[in-house]
Amino acid sequence: MNSSQKVVLRFPPELVERPLVCELALQFGLHFNIMRASISPHREGLMVIEIIGEKKKQEEGLQFLQENGLEVESLSQDIKMVEERCIHCGSCVGVCPTEALYVEKPSYLVKYDETQCIACEMCVLACPTHAMEALL
Amino acid sequence: MGEKLRTYEEINEKIRQGKAVVVTAEEVIDLVEEKGVEKVAQEVDVVTTGTFGVMCSSGAFFNIGHTKPRMKVSEAYLNGVMAYSGLAAVDFYIGAAQVAQDDPLNKIHPGEFKYGGGHVIQDLVAGKDVLLEAYGYGTDCYPRRKLVTWINLADLNEAYLFNPRNAYQNYNVAVNLSSKTLYTYMGVLLPKLGNANYSSAGQLSPLLNDPFYRVIGVGTRIFLGGGVGYVAWQGTQHNPGVERNERGIPKDGAGTLAVIGDLKGMNANWLWGVSMRGYGCSMAVGLGVPIPILDEETLYYCAVKDEDILAPVIDYSDAYPNGTGEILGYASYAQLRQGKIKIEGKEVPAASLSSYSRAREIALTLKDWIQKGDFTLTQPVLPLPGKDAGARFHNLPERPVNNGRVGR
Numbered sequence: 001m002n003s004s005q006k007v008v009l010r011f012p013p014e015l016v017e018r019p020l021v022c023e024l025a026l027q028f029g030l031h032f033n034i035m036r037a038s039i040s041p042h043r044e045g046l047m048v049i050e051i052i053g054e055k056k057k058q059e060e061g062l063q064f065l066q067e068n069g070l071e072v073e074s075l076s077q078d079i080k081m082v083e084e085r086c087i088h089c090g091s092c093v094g095v096c097p098t099e100a101l102y103v104e105k106p107s108y109l110v111k112y113d114e115t116q117c118i119a120c121e122m123c124v125l126a127c128p129t130h131a132m133e134a135l136l
Numbered sequence: 137m138g139e140k141l142r143t144y145e146e147i148n149e150k151i152r153q154g155k156a157v158v159v160t161a162e163e164v165i166d167l168v169e170e171k172g173v174e175k176v177a178q179e180v181d182v183v184t185t186g187t188f189g190v191m192c193s194s195g196a197f198f199n200i201g202h203t204k205p206r207m208k209v210s211e212a213y214l215n216g217v218m219a220y221s222g223l224a225a226v227d228f229y230i231g232a233a234q235v236a237q238d239d240p241l242n243k244i245h246p247g248e249f250k251y252g253g254g255h256v257i258q259d260l261v262a263g264k265d266v267l268l269e270a271y272g273y274g275t276d277c278y279p280r281r282k283l284v285t286w287i288n289l290a291d292l293n294e295a296y297l298f299n300p301r302n303a304y305q306n307y308n309v310a311v312n313l314s315s316k317t318l319y320t321y322m323g324v325l326l327p328k329l330g331n332a333n334y335s336s337a338g339q340l341s342p343l344l345n346d347p348f349y350r351v352i353g354v355g356t357r358i359f360l361g362g363g364v365g366y367v368a369w370q371g372t373q374h375n376p377g378v379e380r381n382e383r384g385i386p387k388d389g390a391g392t393l394a395v396i397g398d399l400k401g402m403n404a405n406w407l408w409g410v411s412m413r414g415y416g417c418s419m420a421v422g423l424g425v426p427i428p429i430l431d432e433e434t435l436y437y438c439a440v441k442d443e444d445i446l447a448p449v450i451d452y453s454d455a456y457p458n459g460t461g462e463i464l465g466y467a468s469y470a471q472l473r474q475g476k477i478k479i480e481g482k483e484v485p486a487a488s489l490s491s492y493s494r495a496r497e498i499a500l501t502l503k504d505w506i507q508k509g510d511f512t513l514t515q516p517v518l519p520l521p522g523k524d525a526g527a528r529f530h531n532l533p534e535r536p537v538n539n540g541r542v543g544r
Contacts, residue, residue, distance in 0.1 A: 087491050088492075089190075093475070093485075094326075094332065094485045095487075108492040108496065125246070125319075125324050125413050126324040128410035128418075128420070130250075
Protein backbone atom coordinates (compact mmCIF):
# COMPACT_ATOMS: atom_id res chain seq x y z
CA MET A 1 0.00 0.00 0.00
CA ASN A 2 1.29 3.42 -0.95
CA SER A 3 1.92 6.11 1.62
CA SER A 4 3.96 9.27 1.71
CA GLN A 5 6.33 11.06 4.04
CA LYS A 6 8.18 14.34 3.97
CA VAL A 7 11.86 14.32 4.76
CA VAL A 8 14.77 16.72 4.90
CA LEU A 9 17.98 15.61 3.20
CA ARG A 10 21.29 17.24 3.94
CA PHE A 11 24.18 16.73 1.53
CA PRO A 12 27.75 17.16 2.77
CA PRO A 13 29.94 19.12 0.29
CA GLU A 14 31.53 16.03 -1.27
CA LEU A 15 28.10 14.64 -2.25
CA VAL A 16 26.58 17.77 -3.75
CA GLU A 17 27.55 16.80 -7.28
CA ARG A 18 26.50 13.14 -7.11
CA PRO A 19 23.12 12.15 -8.53
CA LEU A 20 21.72 10.27 -5.54
CA VAL A 21 18.10 11.25 -5.04
CA CYS A 22 17.14 9.99 -8.53
CA GLU A 23 18.02 6.51 -7.28
CA LEU A 24 14.85 6.61 -5.18
CA ALA A 25 12.96 6.32 -8.45
CA LEU A 26 15.42 4.18 -10.42
CA GLN A 27 16.32 1.57 -7.80
CA PHE A 28 13.33 1.63 -5.48
CA GLY A 29 10.44 2.62 -7.76
CA LEU A 30 9.45 5.53 -5.53
CA HIS A 31 7.84 8.78 -6.62
CA PHE A 32 9.15 11.95 -5.08
CA ASN A 33 8.22 15.60 -5.14
CA ILE A 34 10.94 18.18 -4.47
CA MET A 35 9.46 20.93 -2.32
CA ARG A 36 12.63 22.83 -1.74
CA ALA A 37 16.30 22.59 -2.65
CA SER A 38 19.31 24.80 -2.04
CA ILE A 39 23.08 24.77 -1.90
CA SER A 40 24.74 26.95 0.70
CA PRO A 41 27.89 29.04 0.16
CA HIS A 42 29.96 26.24 1.67
CA ARG A 43 28.34 23.94 -0.86
CA GLU A 44 26.30 21.92 1.58
CA GLY A 45 23.05 20.87 0.00
CA LEU A 46 19.58 20.81 1.51
CA MET A 47 16.52 19.24 -0.01
CA VAL A 48 12.99 18.84 1.29
CA ILE A 49 11.12 16.09 -0.51
CA GLU A 50 7.94 14.16 -0.23
CA ILE A 51 8.44 10.47 -0.97
CA ILE A 52 5.50 8.43 -2.20
CA GLY A 53 5.42 4.67 -2.52
CA GLU A 54 5.37 1.41 -0.58
CA LYS A 55 6.39 1.86 3.03
CA LYS A 56 9.04 -0.83 2.77
CA LYS A 57 10.55 0.69 -0.37
CA GLN A 58 10.59 4.10 1.32
CA GLU A 59 12.60 2.68 4.20
CA GLU A 60 15.00 0.97 1.83
CA GLY A 61 15.41 4.11 -0.26
CA LEU A 62 16.12 6.32 2.73
CA GLN A 63 18.54 3.75 4.11
CA PHE A 64 20.35 3.79 0.75
CA LEU A 65 20.69 7.59 0.96
CA GLN A 66 22.00 7.39 4.52
CA GLU A 67 24.52 4.69 3.58
CA ASN A 68 25.77 7.03 0.89
CA GLY A 69 26.41 9.80 3.39
CA LEU A 70 23.23 11.90 3.35
CA GLU A 71 21.64 13.02 6.60
CA VAL A 72 17.95 12.18 6.62
CA GLU A 73 15.40 13.51 9.06
CA SER A 74 11.66 13.89 9.21
CA LEU A 75 10.35 17.30 8.15
CA SER A 76 8.15 17.56 11.23
CA GLN A 77 11.31 17.93 13.32
CA ASP A 78 12.25 21.05 11.39
CA ILE A 79 9.20 23.33 11.41
CA LYS A 80 7.97 23.69 14.95
CA MET A 81 5.25 25.56 16.76
CA VAL A 82 6.48 26.70 20.17
CA GLU A 83 3.14 26.56 21.97
CA GLU A 84 4.06 28.83 24.87
CA ARG A 85 4.95 31.64 22.48
CA CYS A 86 1.75 31.41 20.42
CA ILE A 87 -0.87 34.05 21.15
CA HIS A 88 -3.38 32.47 18.77
CA CYS A 89 -3.79 35.56 16.64
CA GLY A 90 -3.89 33.80 13.28
CA SER A 91 -1.27 35.86 11.39
CA CYS A 92 0.24 32.62 10.10
CA VAL A 93 -3.03 31.10 8.94
CA GLY A 94 -3.64 33.30 5.90
CA VAL A 95 -0.14 32.82 4.50
CA CYS A 96 0.00 29.04 4.97
CA PRO A 97 -0.52 27.52 1.51
CA THR A 98 -1.53 24.05 2.69
CA GLU A 99 -3.75 24.85 5.69
CA ALA A 100 -1.22 23.09 7.93
CA LEU A 101 -1.90 26.06 10.20
CA TYR A 102 -5.59 26.62 10.83
CA VAL A 103 -8.03 28.12 13.29
CA GLU A 104 -9.88 25.42 15.17
CA LYS A 105 -13.53 26.17 15.87
CA PRO A 106 -15.29 26.86 18.11
CA SER A 107 -12.17 27.38 20.30
CA TYR A 108 -10.57 29.80 17.79
CA LEU A 109 -7.16 28.43 18.79
CA VAL A 110 -4.47 28.22 16.10
CA LYS A 111 -3.49 24.60 15.45
CA TYR A 112 -0.59 23.11 13.50
CA ASP A 113 -0.88 19.90 11.53
CA GLU A 114 2.72 18.91 10.83
CA THR A 115 1.75 16.35 8.22
CA GLN A 116 0.42 19.09 5.92
CA CYS A 117 3.51 21.33 6.22
CA ILE A 118 5.65 21.83 3.11
CA ALA A 119 8.32 23.90 4.90
CA CYS A 120 7.80 27.08 2.87
CA GLU A 121 8.50 29.01 6.10
CA MET A 122 5.92 31.72 5.36
CA CYS A 123 4.61 31.24 8.90
CA VAL A 124 8.06 32.02 10.28
CA LEU A 125 7.97 35.36 8.45
CA ALA A 126 4.42 36.14 9.50
CA CYS A 127 4.48 35.12 13.18
CA PRO A 128 4.80 38.24 15.37
CA THR A 129 5.83 36.30 18.49
CA HIS A 130 8.47 33.98 16.98
CA ALA A 131 6.29 31.01 17.83
CA MET A 132 7.03 29.30 14.50
CA GLU A 133 10.59 28.05 14.24
CA ALA A 134 12.41 26.64 11.24
CA LEU A 135 15.46 24.56 11.91
CA LEU A 136 16.17 23.95 8.22
CA MET B 137 -36.36 51.83 25.04
CA GLY B 138 -35.29 54.82 27.10
CA GLU B 139 -36.55 53.62 30.49
CA LYS B 140 -33.82 53.32 33.15
CA LEU B 141 -33.53 49.76 34.38
CA ARG B 142 -30.77 50.15 36.96
CA THR B 143 -28.12 52.56 38.18
CA TYR B 144 -24.39 52.07 38.69
CA GLU B 145 -25.00 52.03 42.46
CA GLU B 146 -27.60 49.28 42.15
CA ILE B 147 -25.33 47.18 39.92
CA ASN B 148 -22.38 47.61 42.30
CA GLU B 149 -24.53 46.64 45.26
CA LYS B 150 -25.50 43.42 43.47
CA ILE B 151 -21.80 42.81 42.61
CA ARG B 152 -20.83 43.22 46.27
CA GLN B 153 -23.55 40.76 47.27
CA GLY B 154 -22.36 38.31 44.61
CA LYS B 155 -25.74 38.51 42.88
CA ALA B 156 -24.92 40.40 39.69
CA VAL B 157 -25.92 38.69 36.45
CA VAL B 158 -22.98 38.95 34.08
CA VAL B 159 -22.63 37.57 30.55
CA THR B 160 -20.04 38.12 27.83
CA ALA B 161 -20.74 40.02 24.62
CA GLU B 162 -20.70 36.66 22.86
CA GLU B 163 -23.07 34.92 25.27
CA VAL B 164 -25.55 37.78 25.15
CA ILE B 165 -26.14 37.23 21.42
CA ASP B 166 -27.72 33.80 21.92
CA LEU B 167 -29.67 35.03 24.94
CA VAL B 168 -31.21 37.88 22.95
CA GLU B 169 -32.05 35.57 20.05
CA GLU B 170 -33.80 33.25 22.45
CA LYS B 171 -35.60 35.72 24.73
CA GLY B 172 -35.54 39.11 23.02
CA VAL B 173 -33.95 42.41 24.04
CA GLU B 174 -36.64 43.43 26.53
CA LYS B 175 -36.46 40.29 28.66
CA VAL B 176 -32.66 39.97 28.61
CA ALA B 177 -32.26 43.65 29.53
CA GLN B 178 -34.40 42.93 32.62
CA GLU B 179 -32.23 39.96 33.60
CA VAL B 180 -28.65 40.98 32.79
CA ASP B 181 -26.75 43.60 34.80
CA VAL B 182 -23.41 43.64 33.00
CA VAL B 183 -22.05 42.53 29.61
CA THR B 184 -18.29 42.04 29.38
CA THR B 185 -16.23 42.65 26.24
CA GLY B 186 -12.64 41.90 25.29
CA THR B 187 -9.95 42.36 22.69
CA PHE B 188 -6.37 41.16 22.35
CA GLY B 189 -4.41 42.58 19.47
CA VAL B 190 -1.35 44.49 18.39
CA MET B 191 -1.74 48.08 19.57
CA CYS B 192 1.31 50.15 18.65
CA SER B 193 0.24 53.26 20.54
CA SER B 194 1.05 51.74 23.90
CA GLY B 195 3.78 52.30 26.44
CA ALA B 196 4.66 52.77 30.08
CA PHE B 197 5.77 55.54 32.41
CA PHE B 198 8.02 54.79 35.34
CA ASN B 199 10.17 56.32 38.02
CA ILE B 200 13.34 54.43 38.95
CA GLY B 201 14.15 56.33 42.15
CA HIS B 202 17.08 58.66 42.74
CA THR B 203 20.72 57.65 42.69
CA LYS B 204 23.46 58.90 45.01
CA PRO B 205 24.77 61.34 43.87
CA ARG B 206 21.65 62.42 42.04
CA MET B 207 21.32 62.30 38.30
CA LYS B 208 19.12 64.10 35.76
CA VAL B 209 18.83 61.47 33.07
CA SER B 210 18.84 62.88 29.55
CA GLU B 211 19.27 59.63 27.65
CA ALA B 212 18.16 56.17 28.76
CA TYR B 213 18.07 52.63 27.38
CA LEU B 214 16.30 49.58 28.73
CA ASN B 215 17.77 46.33 27.40
CA GLY B 216 19.13 48.49 24.59
CA VAL B 217 15.77 50.11 23.76
CA MET B 218 15.61 53.88 24.11
CA ALA B 219 13.23 55.26 26.71
CA TYR B 220 12.09 58.87 26.49
CA SER B 221 13.63 60.83 29.34
CA GLY B 222 12.63 64.41 28.53
CA LEU B 223 10.80 64.45 31.86
CA ALA B 224 11.89 65.04 35.45
CA ALA B 225 15.22 63.56 36.60
CA VAL B 226 14.43 59.84 36.83
CA ASP B 227 11.06 59.61 35.06
CA PHE B 228 10.87 57.74 31.74
CA TYR B 229 8.39 56.65 29.12
CA ILE B 230 9.01 53.64 26.95
CA GLY B 231 6.96 53.20 23.81
CA ALA B 232 5.92 49.76 22.57
CA ALA B 233 7.02 50.53 19.01
CA GLN B 234 10.53 51.72 19.95
CA VAL B 235 13.08 49.43 18.30
CA ALA B 236 16.36 48.39 19.98
CA GLN B 237 19.09 50.95 19.29
CA ASP B 238 21.35 48.47 17.47
CA ASP B 239 18.57 46.91 15.39
CA PRO B 240 19.50 46.73 11.68
CA LEU B 241 15.94 47.91 10.89
CA ASN B 242 15.08 47.31 7.23
CA LYS B 243 18.67 47.45 5.96
CA ILE B 244 18.19 43.86 4.92
CA HIS B 245 14.54 43.82 3.96
CA PRO B 246 12.33 42.54 5.48
CA GLY B 247 13.88 43.33 8.88
CA GLU B 248 13.19 41.06 11.82
CA PHE B 249 12.77 43.71 14.57
CA LYS B 250 13.43 41.09 17.22
CA TYR B 251 13.29 43.24 20.34
CA GLY B 252 11.66 46.55 21.20
CA GLY B 253 9.69 48.54 23.75
CA GLY B 254 6.82 46.04 23.88
CA HIS B 255 9.28 43.26 24.71
CA VAL B 256 10.83 45.42 27.47
CA ILE B 257 7.39 45.98 29.02
CA GLN B 258 6.59 42.27 28.78
CA ASP B 259 9.92 41.37 30.41
CA LEU B 260 9.38 43.89 33.21
CA VAL B 261 5.87 42.61 33.90
CA ALA B 262 7.18 39.03 33.84
CA GLY B 263 9.44 40.03 36.75
CA LYS B 264 12.67 39.79 34.76
CA ASP B 265 15.61 42.06 35.51
CA VAL B 266 16.09 44.66 32.79
CA LEU B 267 19.38 46.44 32.06
CA LEU B 268 19.20 50.23 32.46
CA GLU B 269 21.88 52.35 30.86
CA ALA B 270 21.45 56.09 31.44
CA TYR B 271 23.39 59.25 30.72
CA GLY B 272 23.15 62.80 32.07
CA TYR B 273 25.02 65.99 31.23
CA GLY B 274 25.62 66.92 34.87
CA THR B 275 24.23 69.92 36.73
CA ASP B 276 24.95 71.46 40.11
CA CYS B 277 21.94 69.70 41.58
CA TYR B 278 22.23 66.51 39.53
CA PRO B 279 25.98 65.86 39.08
CA ARG B 280 26.02 62.19 38.08
CA ARG B 281 26.61 61.51 34.39
CA LYS B 282 26.42 57.76 33.91
CA LEU B 283 24.42 54.89 35.37
CA VAL B 284 24.42 51.19 34.44
CA THR B 285 22.30 48.90 36.59
CA TRP B 286 19.73 46.15 36.63
CA ILE B 287 16.20 47.23 37.42
CA ASN B 288 13.17 45.19 38.31
CA LEU B 289 9.49 46.15 38.24
CA ALA B 290 9.17 45.41 41.96
CA ASP B 291 11.86 48.01 42.76
CA LEU B 292 10.41 50.86 40.69
CA ASN B 293 8.59 53.60 42.57
CA GLU B 294 5.84 53.87 39.99
CA ALA B 295 5.24 51.98 36.79
CA TYR B 296 2.05 52.45 34.86
CA LEU B 297 0.91 51.63 31.41
CA PHE B 298 -0.36 54.63 29.50
CA ASN B 299 -1.54 53.75 26.03
CA PRO B 300 -2.55 56.73 23.91
CA ARG B 301 -4.58 54.67 21.46
CA ASN B 302 -6.08 51.24 22.08
CA ALA B 303 -9.23 49.30 21.26
CA TYR B 304 -9.94 50.75 17.81
CA GLN B 305 -13.63 50.64 17.04
CA ASN B 306 -13.44 48.62 13.82
CA TYR B 307 -10.47 48.51 11.46
CA ASN B 308 -9.32 47.92 7.88
CA VAL B 309 -9.01 44.60 6.15
CA ALA B 310 -5.59 44.75 4.48
CA VAL B 311 -4.90 43.24 1.06
CA ASN B 312 -2.21 43.58 -1.58
CA LEU B 313 -3.06 44.21 -5.26
CA SER B 314 0.58 44.54 -6.36
CA SER B 315 2.81 41.76 -7.66
CA LYS B 316 5.28 41.72 -4.76
CA THR B 317 4.94 40.61 -1.13
CA LEU B 318 4.35 43.47 1.32
CA TYR B 319 5.54 43.54 4.93
CA THR B 320 3.21 45.84 6.85
CA TYR B 321 1.88 46.56 10.31
CA MET B 322 -1.06 44.48 9.09
CA GLY B 323 1.26 41.50 8.65
CA VAL B 324 2.66 39.81 5.57
CA LEU B 325 0.45 40.53 2.56
CA LEU B 326 0.91 38.17 -0.36
CA PRO B 327 0.80 39.56 -3.92
CA LYS B 328 -2.28 39.73 -6.13
CA LEU B 329 -4.85 39.32 -3.37
CA GLY B 330 -2.97 36.34 -1.90
CA ASN B 331 -4.46 36.92 1.54
CA ALA B 332 -6.48 39.38 3.62
CA ASN B 333 -5.59 40.35 7.19
CA TYR B 334 -8.05 41.92 9.62
CA SER B 335 -7.74 43.05 13.20
CA SER B 336 -10.77 43.43 15.39
CA ALA B 337 -12.49 41.24 17.93
CA GLY B 338 -15.74 42.17 16.13
CA GLN B 339 -18.75 41.24 18.26
CA LEU B 340 -16.53 41.00 21.37
CA SER B 341 -14.73 44.31 20.82
CA PRO B 342 -15.47 46.94 23.51
CA LEU B 343 -16.43 49.97 21.41
CA LEU B 344 -18.42 47.91 18.90
CA ASN B 345 -20.69 46.97 21.81
CA ASP B 346 -21.21 50.62 22.74
CA PRO B 347 -21.10 52.24 19.30
CA PHE B 348 -22.25 55.69 20.44
CA TYR B 349 -20.14 55.75 23.65
CA ARG B 350 -23.27 55.87 25.79
CA VAL B 351 -21.62 54.10 28.73
CA ILE B 352 -17.86 53.93 28.05
CA GLY B 353 -16.21 57.23 28.96
CA VAL B 354 -13.35 58.86 30.84
CA GLY B 355 -12.99 57.04 34.16
CA THR B 356 -14.49 53.70 33.12
CA ARG B 357 -12.70 50.91 35.01
CA ILE B 358 -11.45 48.17 32.69
CA PHE B 359 -9.43 44.97 32.36
CA LEU B 360 -6.01 46.06 31.13
CA GLY B 361 -3.03 43.80 30.56
CA GLY B 362 -4.37 41.23 33.02
CA GLY B 363 -4.83 43.87 35.73
CA VAL B 364 -7.09 46.81 36.37
CA GLY B 365 -6.99 50.01 34.34
CA TYR B 366 -9.09 52.99 33.45
CA VAL B 367 -10.16 54.87 30.36
CA ALA B 368 -8.09 58.06 30.60
CA TRP B 369 -9.34 59.97 27.56
CA GLN B 370 -10.48 59.41 24.02
CA GLY B 371 -7.60 57.80 22.16
CA THR B 372 -5.58 59.56 19.48
CA GLN B 373 -7.24 59.53 16.06
CA HIS B 374 -10.65 59.16 17.78
CA ASN B 375 -12.93 59.66 14.81
CA PRO B 376 -16.56 59.24 15.81
CA GLY B 377 -18.04 60.97 12.75
CA VAL B 378 -17.45 58.17 10.20
CA GLU B 379 -20.24 56.56 8.21
CA ARG B 380 -22.31 54.11 10.25
CA ASN B 381 -24.79 51.37 9.36
CA GLU B 382 -28.41 51.23 10.54
CA ARG B 383 -27.28 49.72 13.89
CA GLY B 384 -24.89 52.61 14.43
CA ILE B 385 -21.85 50.45 13.77
CA PRO B 386 -19.05 52.44 12.11
CA LYS B 387 -18.04 51.15 8.68
CA ASP B 388 -14.44 52.21 9.26
CA GLY B 389 -11.98 52.79 12.11
CA ALA B 390 -13.81 55.19 14.43
CA GLY B 391 -13.58 55.62 18.22
CA THR B 392 -10.43 54.83 20.20
CA LEU B 393 -9.47 54.75 23.88
CA ALA B 394 -6.50 56.12 25.79
CA VAL B 395 -6.05 53.87 28.80
CA ILE B 396 -4.00 53.80 31.98
CA GLY B 397 -3.27 51.19 34.64
CA ASP B 398 -0.75 50.03 37.23
CA LEU B 399 1.86 47.85 35.53
CA LYS B 400 2.63 46.16 38.84
CA GLY B 401 -0.80 44.53 38.86
CA MET B 402 -0.55 43.28 35.28
CA ASN B 403 0.43 39.96 33.75
CA ALA B 404 2.95 39.26 30.98
CA ASN B 405 0.46 36.90 29.38
CA TRP B 406 -1.68 39.91 28.45
CA LEU B 407 1.05 42.34 27.38
CA TRP B 408 3.03 40.68 24.66
CA GLY B 409 5.99 42.14 22.76
CA VAL B 410 5.65 41.49 19.05
CA SER B 411 7.82 41.78 15.92
CA MET B 412 6.09 42.62 12.67
CA ARG B 413 8.43 41.49 9.90
CA GLY B 414 9.65 44.36 7.73
CA TYR B 415 7.66 46.86 9.80
CA GLY B 416 8.82 47.10 13.40
CA CYS B 417 8.15 46.26 17.02
CA SER B 418 4.92 46.62 18.91
CA MET B 419 2.89 45.08 21.70
CA ALA B 420 -0.25 42.97 21.81
CA VAL B 421 -2.49 44.32 24.55
CA GLY B 422 -5.35 42.60 26.32
CA LEU B 423 -8.20 44.96 27.13
CA GLY B 424 -11.77 44.38 28.28
CA VAL B 425 -14.54 46.79 29.19
CA PRO B 426 -17.63 45.99 31.28
CA ILE B 427 -20.86 47.45 29.99
CA PRO B 428 -23.56 48.19 32.58
CA ILE B 429 -27.02 47.45 31.24
CA LEU B 430 -28.62 50.72 32.30
CA ASP B 431 -31.50 50.44 29.83
CA GLU B 432 -32.76 48.34 26.93
CA GLU B 433 -30.87 50.38 24.40
CA THR B 434 -27.52 49.53 26.02
CA LEU B 435 -28.39 45.86 25.81
CA TYR B 436 -29.59 46.18 22.21
CA TYR B 437 -26.15 47.50 21.20
CA CYS B 438 -24.38 44.71 23.14
CA ALA B 439 -26.23 42.10 21.10
CA VAL B 440 -24.33 43.12 17.96
CA LYS B 441 -23.19 40.15 15.87
CA ASP B 442 -20.19 39.69 13.60
CA GLU B 443 -22.54 39.69 10.60
CA ASP B 444 -23.71 43.23 11.53
CA ILE B 445 -20.18 44.65 11.48
CA LEU B 446 -18.61 45.59 8.17
CA ALA B 447 -14.93 46.39 7.67
CA PRO B 448 -13.47 48.21 4.65
CA VAL B 449 -11.07 46.26 2.42
CA ILE B 450 -8.03 48.40 1.61
CA ASP B 451 -5.14 47.86 -0.79
CA TYR B 452 -1.88 48.30 1.14
CA SER B 453 0.24 48.52 -2.01
CA ASP B 454 -1.29 51.86 -3.01
CA ALA B 455 -4.51 53.08 -1.37
CA TYR B 456 -3.16 52.90 2.21
CA PRO B 457 0.44 54.18 1.80
CA ASN B 458 -0.64 56.96 -0.55
CA GLY B 459 -3.80 57.79 1.36
CA THR B 460 -6.06 57.68 -1.69
CA GLY B 461 -9.10 56.69 0.37
CA GLU B 462 -10.07 54.01 -2.14
CA ILE B 463 -12.06 51.13 -0.65
CA LEU B 464 -12.23 47.86 -2.58
CA GLY B 465 -15.38 46.74 -0.81
CA TYR B 466 -16.67 45.67 2.58
CA ALA B 467 -16.52 42.34 4.39
CA SER B 468 -18.45 41.36 7.50
CA TYR B 469 -16.64 39.83 10.45
CA ALA B 470 -18.84 36.76 10.03
CA GLN B 471 -17.41 36.30 6.52
CA LEU B 472 -13.88 37.08 7.71
CA ARG B 473 -14.08 34.51 10.51
CA GLN B 474 -15.11 31.88 7.98
CA GLY B 475 -11.54 32.26 6.71
CA LYS B 476 -12.41 33.34 3.17
CA ILE B 477 -13.77 36.51 1.60
CA LYS B 478 -14.53 37.49 -2.00
CA ILE B 479 -12.68 40.51 -3.38
CA GLU B 480 -12.99 41.54 -7.02
CA GLY B 481 -14.45 38.11 -7.78
CA LYS B 482 -11.54 36.24 -6.21
CA GLU B 483 -11.76 34.04 -3.14
CA VAL B 484 -9.10 35.28 -0.70
CA PRO B 485 -7.95 33.56 2.53
CA ALA B 486 -8.67 35.83 5.50
CA ALA B 487 -6.76 35.75 8.79
CA SER B 488 -6.99 37.71 11.99
CA LEU B 489 -4.12 39.59 13.59
CA SER B 490 -6.03 39.91 16.84
CA SER B 491 -6.76 36.77 18.81
CA TYR B 492 -10.44 35.92 19.08
CA SER B 493 -9.79 33.12 21.57
CA ARG B 494 -7.93 35.51 23.85
CA ALA B 495 -10.57 38.24 23.44
CA ARG B 496 -13.09 35.66 24.63
CA GLU B 497 -10.84 34.71 27.54
CA ILE B 498 -10.64 38.37 28.59
CA ALA B 499 -14.42 38.79 28.50
CA LEU B 500 -14.78 35.59 30.56
CA THR B 501 -12.10 36.69 33.05
CA LEU B 502 -13.76 40.06 33.54
CA LYS B 503 -17.08 38.29 34.01
CA ASP B 504 -15.48 36.08 36.64
CA TRP B 505 -13.97 39.07 38.49
CA ILE B 506 -17.34 40.82 38.59
CA GLN B 507 -19.23 37.70 39.66
CA LYS B 508 -16.76 37.15 42.49
CA GLY B 509 -17.24 40.72 43.68
CA ASP B 510 -13.62 41.68 42.94
CA PHE B 511 -14.43 44.27 40.29
CA THR B 512 -17.07 46.97 40.55
CA LEU B 513 -18.09 49.40 37.83
CA THR B 514 -17.35 53.10 37.67
CA GLN B 515 -19.51 55.80 36.18
CA PRO B 516 -17.63 57.92 33.61
CA VAL B 517 -16.75 61.43 34.71
CA LEU B 518 -16.77 62.69 31.12
CA PRO B 519 -18.26 61.18 27.95
CA LEU B 520 -16.08 60.51 24.90
CA PRO B 521 -16.75 62.86 21.98
CA GLY B 522 -19.71 61.39 20.08
CA LYS B 523 -20.63 61.25 16.43
CA ASP B 524 -22.06 64.76 16.47
CA ALA B 525 -19.28 66.33 18.55
CA GLY B 526 -17.54 67.61 15.44
CA ALA B 527 -14.30 65.80 16.31
CA ARG B 528 -12.90 64.59 13.03
CA PHE B 529 -9.60 62.89 12.35
CA HIS B 530 -7.85 64.56 9.44
CA ASN B 531 -4.56 64.41 7.60
CA LEU B 532 -1.73 66.83 8.23
CA PRO B 533 -2.13 70.08 6.30
CA GLU B 534 1.48 70.46 5.13
CA ARG B 535 2.72 73.99 4.54
CA PRO B 536 5.75 74.85 2.41
CA VAL B 537 8.81 76.07 4.28
CA ASN B 538 11.08 78.58 2.44
CA ASN B 539 14.41 79.75 3.82
CA GLY B 540 13.38 78.65 7.26
CA ARG B 541 10.23 80.78 7.14
CA VAL B 542 6.78 79.28 7.07
CA GLY B 543 5.06 80.34 3.86
CA ARG B 544 1.41 80.53 2.98
